[in-house]
Amino acid sequence: MPNYRTTTITTITTTCALLLLAATTACTENPPGSTITPPPTTPTATPTSSPTPQPPAMPPAAKAKSKAGLQAFARHWLELESYAHATGNSSPYLALSRPTCEWCLGIAGVYRNVYAAGGRYEGDLSLELRDFGLLHVNAAEGTGAAGFRVYLPRALKIAKAGAQPQGQKSALVDYSINVTYVQGAWRVDTASTTVLKEGI
Numbered sequence: 001m002p003n004y005r006t007t008t009i010t011t012i013t014t015t016c017a018l019l020l021l022a023a024t025t026a027c028t029e030n031p032p033g034s035t036i037t038p039p040p041t042t043p044t045a046t047p048t049s050s051p052t053p054q055p056p057a058m059p060p061a062a063k064a065k066s067k068a069g070l071q072a073f074a075r076h077w078l079e080l081e082s083y084a085h086a087t088g089n090s091s092p093y094l095a096l097s098r099p100t101c102e103w104c105l106g107i108a109g110v111y112r113n114v115y116a117a118g119g120r121y122e123g124d125l126s127l128e129l130r131d132f133g134l135l136h137v138n139a140a141e142g143t144g145a146a147g148f149r150v151y152l153p154r155a156l157k158i159a160k161a162g163a164q165p166q167g168q169k170s171a172l173v174d175y176s177i178n179v180t181y182v183q184g185a186w187r188v189d190t191a192s193t194t195v196l197k198e199g200i
Contacts, residue, residue, distance in 0.1 A: 055083045055092040058185070065181050067137050070144045073186040074177065078127045078150065084108055085155075086125040088115025096187055098180070103191040118161025124153040134176070142181035149174055149196075169198045 056079045062072040077096055084090040090108035097104035114120065127150050134147035154170040174194045179186045 053083070053087060055080060055089070063185050065137070065139050065142065067135050067144075070137050070146055070179065070186060071132060071135060073179070074132075074146050074148060074175075075129055077177070077188065078129055078175075081107065082126045084111045085121055085127075088112050088120075096185075097191075098182075098187045098189050101188050101191055103193070104188055114157065114159060117159065119158045119163060121155050121157055122165070123155035125155055127152060130172075133174075144179045144181070144186070145177065146179070147174065147176045151200075170200055171198045172196045172200055 056076065058076050059072055062069060062076045064072070073096075077093070080093040080096060084093045084107075088111055090112050094104065094108050097108075099105075111121075130149040130151055132146065132148045134145060136146075137144040150173050152171045152173060155168045156165040157168055158165050172195075174196060175191065176193075177191045178189045180189050181187075
């Protein structure tokens with residue numbers, strides 16, 4: 001004799017399961033004519049690279065064939081050295097240095113090689129001009145010379161990709177440059193530096 005109660009319970013359970021499945025399908029698939037709006041999707045964030053810093057432009061005052069012009073030029077030349085230190089791009093710096101400037105070529109090569117190897121410098125990389133000493137211009141010949149004191153802040157050097165950072169001491173340095181006025185602008189013929197004190 002069949003058990004009607006058991007059959008009825010089984011039928012009800014099966015019916016409920018089918019209704020639940022249908023409801024779930026209806027909610028997830030949004031059938032035609034449905035007024036359910038799918039949840040908004042969050043766009044995938046794309047990594048953005050920071051723009052490459054641009055080299056400082058030469059101020060018009062730095063082009064004057066005078067003591068004031070040479071002083072402005074020396075400031076700008078130091079700005080471009082700081083830029084090469086921070087980016088590895090030494091081209092703008094070398095554009096103001098003639099091939100006779102071995103010191104210019106040497107320091108530019110140091111910065112360029114570190115960045116080319118995947119390394120970098122960290123910290124305050126701006127050279128700070130403290131004082132001018134010698135400043136001489138022969139306007140007729142288009143030559144000049146300048147001596148100035150510069151403060152180099154403490155920095156870190158990572159020589160290449162994966163290398164451990166190396167601390168570089170702060171220093172007070174005397175710069176000396178000889179320049180020639182060529183095609184409406186000063187160019188550095190020779191340069192030299194003397195470290196006066198480190199770790200200041």
